[in-house]
Amino acid sequence: MAFRRRTKSYPLFSQEFVIHNHADIGFCLVLCVLIGLMFEVTAKTAFLFILPQYNVSVPAADSETVHYHYGPKDLLAILFYVFITIILHAVVQEYILDKISKRLHLSKVKHSKFNESGQLVIFHLSSVVWCFYVVVTEGYLTNPRSLWEDYPHVYLPFQVKFFYLCQLAYWLHALPELYFQKVRKEEIPRQLQYICLYLVHIAGAYLLNLSRLGLLLLLLQYGTEFLFHMARLFSFADENNEKLFNAWAAVFGVTRLFILTLAVLAIGFGLARVENQAFDPEKGNFNTLLCAYWNEQSAKRRVPAAPRLPARLVKRESGYHENGVVKAENGTSPRTKKLKSP
Structure with a gap:
């Protein structure tokens, strides 16, 4: 059985051979399963593929x-x-x-x-x-x-x-x-x-x-x-x-x-x-959702979040540190001493 008229022959089981003859190869495999129905030894196995x-x-x-x-x-x-x-x-x-x-x-x-x-x-x-x-x-x-x-x-x-x-x-x-x-x-x-x-x-x-x-x-x-x-x-x-x-x-x-x-x-x-x-x-x-316990979790009593304490000020000799910047007691930044050039 040939589905296409071929003017050129290809090497057996080559890439072009499989492409041009894939329907014939599939027909042979289906035919083998159908032939298996005719014999008692292979009938049970053949029915697995059909029914x-x-x-x-x-x-x-x-x-x-x-x-x-x-x-x-x-x-x-x-x-x-x-x-x-x-x-x-x-x-x-x-x-x-x-x-x-x-x-x-x-x-x-x-x-x-x-x-x-x-x-x-x-x-x-x-x-x-x-x-x-x-x-x-x-x-x-x-x-x-x-x-x-x-x-x-x-x-x-x-x-x-x-x-x-x-x-x-x-x-x-x-x-x-x-x-x-x-x-x-x-x-x-x-x-x-x-x-x-x-x-x-x-x-x-x-x-x-x-x-x-x-x-x-x-x-x-x-x-x-x-x-x-x-x-x-x-x-x-x-x-x-x-x-x-x-x-x-x-x-x-x-x-x-x-x-x-x-x-x-x-x-x-x-x-x-x-x-x-x-x-x-x-x-x-x-019949279930990804969030299966959504109703239970929403019904639970939520604990209020603890208030955030202000940043602790650390005193130094000449002032204190706030946000990484040294400030004086009156809130202004201390002046840095200028170094004299030699």
Whole structure:
């Protein structure tokens, strides 16, 4: 299977070989895991890479439902889906973006931005649809109180956990793609910044059991980012077309207001008023503030500060010292004797 037509062969496992064949290498690794499912000896190990782990049967009203929580084995599933994302990235690049960019005749700088926005448009659109489906089916959108009620939300439905695993896999795959796509050095710090910000926020919501709040925030954020990158793609075809940028600017302000309101409502009012407020990592409870004993310290009786005594005057033979200056008894500085020149 070849994702690119190559007119030149490179030495095996050289730098250029890995760059031009990274999708094929990832496909071979994924294929090895899938073949492992066919044999009983390796099936249990292969399932660790494919299916979410740590399933727990939670009793419901009529029957039992299967939920999941996180653990170290999630890293194996994330690694597996990183390789799948690399393959999909190469397919989109080869069969969609490269063909469009050839017709536009873009410069090197615009070509790099076009590939970046093209990949992110497809990712944000699919993530918005998927996230909206999860939020609606789980009832988080119609019942905002579910964002903080019964916290910590240790047990996750299958589609919620799988969504977070795929999100982490995508943003982790973006790190080696900077090398595979030969991104310009000037662009690397900017792209590293937003990749790391997404990783920190998504992993934080997943590990701190704030998955419900994280889903709604990602839905708003991805919708805004989709409009921005779509507007940038249209600007490459027509530089005078600024309608989508104007629409993005309006949506951006409204979205930021919703994100701020939702975060304050869920964290500042919701989690701050629940009864279970303690730092207990074993139970997955992180509902605490850095200043945990602020109310106790403010209620304590403060001891008034002792008044500062005036500086003590030390008498000398010809006066006293004050602030390092010798003064006479009447408060004037003594005159120094002039030395006669020889």
